[in-house]
Amino acid sequence: MPRRSLRSLRAALPLDRYLSTVEELPPLLTSSSLFNNDAPLEIEVGSGKGLFMQTASAAEPDHNFLGIEIAHKYAASAAARLARNEQSNARMVAGDAEPLFQAKIPEGSLEAVHVYFPDPWWKTRHKGRRVLNEAFIENATRCLRIGGRFHFWTDVLDYFESTIEKAALVAPNLGPPIPEIAPAAEHDLDYRTHFERRSRKHRIPVYRVCYRKQA
Ligand SMILES: C[S@@+](CC[C@H](N)C(=O)[O-])C[C@H]1O[C@@H](n2cnc3c(N)ncnc32)[C@H](O)[C@@H]1O
Numbered sequence: 082m083p084r085r086s087l088r089s090l091r092a093a094l095p096l097d098r099y100l101s102t103v104e105e106l107p108p109l110l111t112s113s114s115l116f117n118n119d120a121p122l123e124i125e126v127g128s129g130k131g132l133f134m135q136t137a138s139a140a141e142p143d144h145n146f147l148g149i150e151i152a153h154k155y156a157a158s159a160a161a162r163l164a165r166n167e168q169s170n171a172r173m174v175a176g177d178a179e180p181l182f183q184a185k186i187p188e189g190s191l192e193a194v195h196v197y198f199p200d201p202w203w204k205t206r207h208k209g210r211r212v213l214n215e216a217f218i219e220n221a222t223r224c225l226r227i228g229g230r231f232h233f234w235t236d237v238l239d240y241f242e243s244t245i246e247k248a249a250l251v252a253p254n255l256g257p258p259i260p261e262i263a264p265a266a267e268h269d270l271d272y273r274t275h276f277e278r279r280s281r282k283h284r285i286p287v288y289r290v291c292y293r294k295q296a
Contacts, residue, residue, distance in 0.1 A: 094161050094164045094165065095164070096157065096161060098164070098169075098172065099160035099161075099163045099164045099168075099171075099173060100157055100160035100172065100173050101172065101173070101174050101175070102174070102175055103174060103176035103177070103180075106174060106185065108185070109185055109186070109187055110122075110124075110147065110181065110185045110186050111187060111190060112145045115145065115147060115172065116145045116170065116172075118145070120143055120144055120145045120170065121144045121145070121192035121193075122144070122145045122146075122147065122190065122191055123141075123145070123146050123147070123191065123193040123194075123195065124146075124147045124148075124178075124186075124191060124193070124194050124195070125137075125146065125147070125148045125149070125195040125196075125197070126149050126178040126194065126195070126196045126199070126212060127149070127150060127197070127198075127200070127212065128148035128149070128150045128156070128159045128173065129155050129159070129198075129274060129275055130155055130158050130159055130162075130275050131148060131150075131158060131159025131160070131162045131163065131173070132162075132270070132272065132273070132274050132275050132278075133148075133195065133197060133273055133274045134146055134148040134159050134163060134171050135159075135162045135163065135166060135171075135270075136273075137171075137195075138163070138168045138170050138171035139166065139168065141170075142170060143170075144170065144192060145170045146170060147171075147172060147173075147174065148171070148172070149173075149174045149176060149177075149178040149181060150173060150174070150175060150176075151175075151177050151178070153175040156174065156175035156176075157173075157175065160173040178212065178217075179212065179216075179217055179220075182217060182220040182221055182224060183216075183220050186220075186224040187224070188223050188224060189223075189224070189225070189226045189227070190224060190226065191224045191225050191226060191229055192225075192226065192229055192230070193229055193230040193231070193232065194221045194225060194230070194231050194232070195232045196212065196213060196231075196232065196234075197232070197233075197234045197235075197273060197276065197277065198234060198235055198236065198277065198280075199212045199213055199235065199240070200212070201235070201237040201240055211240065213244045213247070214247075215247050215250075215251045218244070218248050218251055218252050218255075219251050219252055221252075222248075222252035222254060222255050222294060227294055227295070227296050228293055228294060229293070229294045230291055230292065230293055230294075231248075231255060231292040231293075231294070232289075232290075232291045233289075234261070234273065234274075234277065234287060234289040235287070235288055236276070236280040236285045236287050236288070237288075238286075238288060241288035241290070245258050245290065248292065254294060254295050255292040255293075255294055255295070256292055256293055256294065256295040257292075258290040258291075258292060259290065259292065259293070260289065261289035261290060261291045262289070263281075263289060266278075
């Protein structure tokens with residue numbers, strides 16, 4: 082039997098509760114404005130097809146999850162996953178995370194920021210386009226509550242090392258980098274993200290770190 086395309090799946094699902102453009106967002110992004118409650122808010126930057134958003138929001142029903150994905154096609158696909166699972170504690174924004182962290186997220190408000198397998202921008206002249214630049218690291222740290230977590234995983238060693246160096250310089254209050262261990266995966270949904278699944282299945286090393294913001 083032929084598989085249904087992403088497009089036809091999306092057409093059948095009302096995504097209004099799960100997908101917003103930047104223009105449709107409230108002035109400040111908080112649990113109260115987005116989910117009408119005061120549960121801890123976690124944000125994923127660059128959700129891709131949304132595996133993390135699906136599994137994390139199901140595993141932590143007492144937390145809210147906002148995924149920010151610049152590619153509308155992927156943001157809609159991730160939102161469709163959440164809609165299919167009727168995940169009331171998670172939603173997607175189709176847009177650029179950087180200005181949102183600069184202007185729309187209150188200081189000290191977030192439980193966690195997740196950045197998994199950000200685009201590496203391999204060429205030296207393009208590395209300035211990496212989402213984990215100094216300004217973003219500073220803004221994300223400012224938006225975390227004391228004790229809040231910053232997770233960063235990648236399979237690009239140079240990106241991993243330079244981000245750790247930048248964080249130590251511009252956001253010393255993130256504290257020391259704490260290595261994270263990925264659990265064994267028995268099922269395709271056991272990976273943190275689609276890119277993590279791909280890397281591990283191809284035996285490509287993955288570098289994982291978590292920070293906890295200090296007082
Ligand atoms: C390499 S993919 C990884 C996707 C997913 N995190 C995973 O691990 O499977 C990086 C994603 O980040 C998104 N992205 C890049 N820059 C972004 C930005 N400034 N704001 C939001 N999303 C961004 C890209 O569109 C892409 O979907």
